[in-house]
Amino acid sequence: MDAGPNILIMTPVTAEMDAVCRGLQNNPRFHVTEAGVGPAEAAVRTTLALTRGSFDLVICMGIAGGFPGRAAVGSLVVADAIVAADLGAETPDGFSSLDTLGFGSSTIEASGQASALATALAQAGLAAALAPILTLSTVTGTAATAQALSERFPRAAAEAMEGFGVATAAQSFGIPVLEIRAISNAIGPRDRSAWRIGEALQALEAAGPTLLEVLV
Numbered sequence: 001m002d003a004g005p006n007i008l009i010m011t012p013v014t015a016e017m018d019a020v021c022r023g024l025q026n027n028p029r030f031h032v033t034e035a036g037v038g039p040a041e042a043a044v045r046t047t048l049a050l051t052r053g054s055f056d057l058v059i060c061m062g063i064a065g066g067f068p069g070r071a072a073v074g075s076l077v078v079a080d081a082i083v084a085a086d087l088g089a090e091t092p093d094g095f096s097s098l099d100t101l102g103f104g105s106s107t108i109e110a111s112g113q114a115s116a117l118a119t120a121l122a123q124a125g126l127a128a129a130l131a132p133i134l135t136l137s138t139v140t141g142t143a144a145t146a147q148a149l150s151e152r153f154p155r156a157a158a159e160a161m162e163g164f165g166v167a168t169a170a171q172s173f174g175i176p177v178l179e180i181r182a183i184s185n186a187i188g189p190r191d192r193s194a195w196r197i198g199e200a201l202q203a204l205e206a207a208g209p210t211l212l213e214v215l216v
């Protein structure tokens with residue numbers, strides 16, 4: 001194959017993988033693999049994929065919840081930072097992150113390509129924000145938790161369950177990482193009837209041509 005980047009894309013489940021592959025027109029530079037759901041499974045599967053191939057960039061792609069007023073259903077969010085929002089300790093004075101506890105960092109900075117990608121997605125006519133994306137092991141299901149997260153992370157636009165796992169694996173191999181999410185639901189009180197998974201999968205697919213243009 002010609003010189004060019006080899007890019008590993010981790011998607012939680014098959015429906016997301018199929019949408020991403022359609023958007024990328026099965027371009028051979030992109031290797032799309034299932035990460036499973038949740039940060040632990042995603043970290044393990046990303047590590048396995050990275051031991052089996054040689055990659056220049058890792059991307060976590062899938063659907064996500066959007067903070068109301070920051071990322072609408074059907075829009076895209078490109079992470080400038082990938083944040084483990086529930087990694088730390090609860091205290092009577094509030095949440096203490098890993099950083100505060102002195103055990104490491106809860107934030108992994110995204111590749112410098114994140115900004116150019118968000119700009120190019122917007123130029124392609126897609127609604128796209130550049131903002132931190134939170135990783136949580138538990139999907140937020142109450143207004144109180146949504147409010148608390150929104151206050152702890154005033155710039156965050158989305159939450160999902162795999163980004164920090166994928167990013168931790170990529171970081172341990174010294175490979176830059178991106179997270180790109182399409183919003184399927186608003187973060188807040190659980191309401192499965194309001195999830196718009198089809199709309200989010202369409203947005204993931206629509207991002208493909210811009211990824212080809214900017215990253216290859």
Ligand SMILES: O=C(O)c1cccc(C(=O)CC[C@H]2O[C@@H](n3cnc4c(=O)[nH]cnc43)[C@H](O)[C@@H]2O)c1
Nearest residue numbers: 012037063064065139140159160161162185187190
């Ligand atoms: O029925 C539920 O309440 C429920 C509980 C846990 C998981 C789900 C899923 O449908 C899978 C979550 C899957 O999609 C991503 N995702 C999408 N929206 C959100 C969200 O608001 N918060 C966190 N994750 C979300 C996530 O990355 C998983 O891969 C349903």
